[in-house]
Amino acid sequence: MTERQLAGVLAPITTPFDRVTGDVAPVHLRQNVVRLIEAGLDGVVVAGSTGEGPLLDSDEQRRIVGWVRDVLPDGRWLLAGTGAESTRQAVALTLAAAAEGADAVLVRPPAFFAPSTSPASLVDHFRAVADASPVPLLVYNIPKYTHLPVAAGLLQQLAAHGNIVGVKDSSGDPKNLAAYRDAVREWSVFVGSGSLLYAALELGCDGGILAVACFAAGLCAEIRAAFRAGERTRAGALQERLVPLDKEIVAKLGPVGVKAAMDAAGLYGGPVRAPLAGLPPADRERVAKLVCG
Numbered sequence: 679m680t681e682r683q684l685a686g687v688l689a690p691i692t693t694p695f696d697r698v699t700g701d702v703a704p705v706h707l708r709q710n711v712v713r714l715i716e717a718g719l720d721g722v723v724v725a726g727s728t729g730e731g732p733l734l735d736s737d738e739q740r741r742i743v744g745w746v747r748d749v750l751p752d753g754r755w756l757l758a759g760t761g762a763e764s765t766r767q768a769v770a771l772t773l774a775a776a777a778e779g780a781d782a783v784l785v786r787p788p789a790f791f792a793p794s795t796s797p798a799s800l801v802d803h804f805r806a807v808a809d810a811s812p813v814p815l816l817v818y819n820i821p822k823y824t825h826l827p828v829a830a831g832l833l834q835q836l837a838a839h840g841n842i843v844g845v846k847d848s849s850g851d852p853k854n855l856a857a858y859r860d861a862v863r864e865w866s867v868f869v870g871s872g873s874l875l876y877a878a879l880e881l882g883c884d885g886g887i888l889a890v891a892c893f894a895a896g897l898c899a900e901i902r903a904a905f906r907a908g909e910r911t912r913a914g915a916l917q918e919r920l921v922p923l924d925k926e927i928v929a930k931l932g933p934v935g936v937k938a939a940m941d942a943a944g945l946y947g948g949p950v951r952a953p954l955a956g957l958p959p960a961d962r963e964r965v966a967k968l969v970c971g
Contacts, residue, residue: 684782684816684844684866685884686720687875687898688755689891690728692937693742694948702738706946708749710892713945718899719891721755722746723784725775727820727848728889728933731759733951736767740774747779757887761786761818765803769810776812783811784846784887786818792826800826801835808841816844819854820870830854830861837862846870846887850929856881872898872924876917879905890924893939893969897923927965931957935965942966 691714694706711722724746725731725739734742743758750756758775760783762768772783785807787800808815817836819828827849836842845862847855848870855874859867859881869878872890879885879902891898897920904913927935937947938957942965949956957965 683884684755684814684868686755687718687885687891687895687902688721688723688757688868688887689714689719689895689898690723690726690759690887690889691746692892692933692940692947693725693729693731693734693738693951694946695951697949700949700951702734702742703946703948704741704745706948707742707745710940710945711746711749714892714895715751715754717895718903719754719895720885720899721757721781722750723757723759723887726759726784726818726887727786727823728892728936729759730933730951730954731761733954736771736774739771740778743775743778743780755781757782757784757816759784759786759818760807761788763788763790765806768803768807772807772811772813772815780813782814782816782843783807784816784818786820787824787826787828789824789826792824795826797829797832800828801832804836804842805839808836808839811841814841814843816846816866816868817842818846818848819858820846820848822848822850830857833858833862833865837865844868844884850874852877852881855883859883872928873921875901875920876905876913879913888924889928889936890920892936893927893943893945894920894923923968926968931961931965935961938962938965939969942969
């Protein structure tokens with residue numbers, strides 16, 4: 679699949695855990711993926727931030743890729759989050775994901791030593807993972823969690839690498855997204871905020887990797903379809919419906935909010951993994967009203 683350019687609306691899917699054992703629940707995982715693809719998404723990302731990737735062990739991450747690959751139709755993208763705190767571990771996760779059938783990998787900056795990580799060492803990190811990877815790599819900018827913003831100029835330094843093909847920007851800053859689009863014209867540029875999907879498409883971005891698509895997949899897919907059909911007014915109206923779901927659930931609550939929204943939408947959200955905590959009943963009720971209203 680990687681002969682064609684990565685594009686479309688993808689969901690960075692949650693990782694479903696069994697309510698009793700806390701183990702990954704593959705049946706629920708597969709069922710969720712099937713439902714999301716049927717709703718019109720172009721693919722999924724596993725073991726990302728919304729998927730609680732940092733709380734999964736390496737074997738869980740590997741098996742999740744295989745479980746999803748088994749049910750994902752031909753023509754749909756499967757990306758795997760393989761960021762880690764060391765270059766060595768990121769390479770190992772990348773090799774495992776590729777062996778299980780990932781089409782590409784999404785690699786965040788290491789976070790723990792962020793204050794000591796220079797731009798040059800970050801460039802070396804991404805290049806080393808891309809050198810070792812059998813599949814293309816996308817850079818993942820998520821400064822909310824890594825505290826290490828990826829500058830547009832850094833992307834330009836990576837642009838000549840033949841195995842680095844894109845970037846996901848979860849900064850939430852439209853100016854940063856525009857700078858990315860200008861800096862790497864040949865790459866696939868994905869927005870990570872559902873609130874900015876329409877704006878990203880207007881900037882010429884290739885799509886979105888959107889947590890809100892985990893429970894509003896049809897709406898997200900419809901926005902891109904309307905935009906591509908030249909129905910800008912309709913796409914804008916649909917975007918207005920998406921914004922409160924993204925801001926009130928995804929931005930404010932994170933993975934636990936996304937899982938509660940999935941439960942409300944008839945998918946399996948289930949519990950988050952400690953140390954993340956569940957939602958208070960009042961918040962869960964508010965999420966359900968937003969989703970079902």
